Amino acid sequence: MEVGNFFGAEDFVPVTQAHIMADTESLGPAGVKWLEGLAAAGQGQCKVRIPTITDPRGTDFAKAGLLKQLAWMLDLERRAIAAFVKLGVSMTDTCINYQTIQAPTRGEHVAFGDTGVVIYSNSVCGARSNFEGGPSALAAGLTGRTPRYGFHLDAQREATLRIRVHWTPRTLNDWGALGGVIGRLSGNYWAVPLVEGLEGAPGSDALKHFGAAMASFGSIALFHLAGITPEAARIEDVGGDRLPVAHHVSESDVKALQSSYASDDEIDVVVFSAPQLSLFELRDLAGLCDGRKFVRPMLAITSPQVKPDADRMGLTGRIEAAGGQVLSGMCFYQSYAREIAEANGWKRLATNSAKLVNILGGYGYVPMLASMQRCVEAAETGKLP
Amino acid sequence: MIELIARHAIGRPVRGSALVAHDGFSARYDLDRAAGKFSRPAHKLAGQSYVGKVLVLDTAKGGVASAWMLHEMASRQLVPLAIVLNSVNPILAQGASFGGLTMLAGFDGDVTARVPNGATVEIDPERRVLRVL
Structure with a gap:
């Protein structure tokens, strides 16, 4: 209500789907406690009333040791997941739901979080959403509506x-x-x-x-x-x-x-993430990995929907045979990026994601932007060619 | 005394010292939230503490995380006193509401050029007014 009033919304618009960004680095203990309180409200009968899904989590539990994430981070993640499940939220853990879950259609009003999800849904699909932060996307999931302002209106488009x-x-x-x-x-x-x-x-x-x-x-x-x-x-x-x-x-x-990001030729880690990789991106990456041996960590991060296909088709095996790692259900910058940098000695990071280089400077990294091929070569030699 | 009127307002009345720059704001992109400082090297306030300050900046930037992060920062008392922007996005409005912060946005002219850095300012959200004392 307060946000609707802030932007002068005249009423609410019914929405058909909600997508919640809620990694625990963002929530912190205070946000997780708030979520648990909501899940316990009404003797646990507080449930979403429209399909409501989640953005990447703050870890891939199967690879948390590799990232050197700490027990308290994983505990916070588990608590948040338990609360979301009580609320009836589907734990899809993806920022590419428009490629893997269900793309919205033209004119469909939705309440999506993750800016990449919103801009793709609005622009490529013709759907209608504002940037919905976690609390407001969850409110939309619980009520089936969101304040009608911004990109829900014809004039704003x-x-x-x-x-x-x-x-x-x-x-x-x-x-x-x-x-x-x-x-x-x-x-x-x-x-x-x-x-x-x-x-x-x-x-x-x-x-x-x-x-x-x-x-x-x-x-x-x-x-x-x-x-x-x-x-x-x-x-x-x-x-x-x-x-x-x-x-x-x-x-x-x-x-x-x-080139404004090309500050060093030595690299500590290569990351493909933000957004999570599609099956086609993993296929291209596997082709580039064939016959190589990496001297630097190379992380490829995808969704829980794509990962089983990548496993079944042998893409994961080809990437990991070269020394890379395929992770799923998380995103690099949403996974305690500062702490894992310090734990692993990662500072100089090569990626093909412009979004990632824009984010990671504030986390203490020296990010560099290059093609997927150059990044793979960097993982093999330790230098960005 | 200068009085500036905003189009959008949220929160409670506050009074404090202004930290001003013609730059953007995102809690995830720009801050070391553990240290309470701007950490993005290219940010005009890099290295400066934002705790207890009235931030006067140009526009909301970046992703959706600020909607949670302002609440998390407030829970540790490592949070700005208020945020004043030329242009706001829904995320910072949602974050201010959820985190209990005061926010003003939308002025005639560039608010970062009208408020001197370090000035004492007063915000009255009910009247949507920022006063430079």
Whole structure:
């Protein structure tokens, strides 16, 4: 109610799904205690009334020892999971639910957490959600509704700035970096960039990295790609014909963002995460790992839905034969990143995720952004080529 | 005395010292929450303590974690006194509500240019007013 009043919402909108970000590094003991209190309310009869799922947890219990996570972290995770289960929440532990659980449809009102989930659902699927933090997503799950403001409204979905791109990325790190550049140019949550000039139709993984980085660098919740995303078949459909081209983005802008993170050639750890990897990304990674022996830790993090397929198809085995590790149900930056860095002596980190490099500086890392191939080569030699 | 009117307000009246920068804010991206300091090297307030300060910044940045983190920070009394932004996103509004923080957002003009760093300020959320004393 308070947040709805803050943004001037006139009423509530019914929602069909909720997605809760609730790693215990964010909740802390106070948040877990609050969650347990809610789960115990009404003699345990307090339950979600719409499908309600979870974002990655703060660990993969099977690999917690490898990460050198401590017992208190795992205990806090177990308590949070128990509370969510009592509330009827489905523990999907994924930030790629639009690839693995159930993608929302055009016009469907939902209450999603994880900025990457929201921007993909709004932009690529045409669904309607604001950024819902854990408490408000849980409230939506319990009530089946959320305050009607922001991206639930037609007017908020019109483009607010028009950006012309003069280069189309090919690798996921380049897609992420382009998203980061556009996020920075766009500036704040209420901006809706209309991007034109891309060649062809990007795939789901490309748009996953593009959107996640845009949301991370700019707090953006919705973008339109002219002629590609569902609400912008024509630029006039989102009001783009009334906007001047505000920015031109070229390959050099994208490379400049990436090179701004290239501070060292020695690396301590390679991480593929944020967002969790799809089956296709793991397939590509397994192909790059074949015949190599790693001298640095290499972590590939996926969802609990993808991991069994990766195991069954032999992808996990090929990655781990090279010395890598496939983890599931967590995300690197949501898993006590500062503490595991100190415990493992990890500082210089290579990744192909633009979102991850944007986050990890504040956790004390020196993150570097490179293609999946260069990151794998770095795990093999200890140096980022 | 300067009086600035916000479009959005939440929380209780507070009075304190302003820590000002034309930069963004995310509890996960920007802070060492254990130490109570800005930790993101590129942040204009890197190394400075935010505890008990009225943060005056440009815009909400980053992900959804701040909605939980402000509550967690408040539970340890390592939290800003209030947050004042030119532009807010739902996450920081949700975080302020859940964490019991005072927040103002949305001004005519750049609030980071109107409030001197270190100034004593007073916030009255009911009237959506920030006063530079």
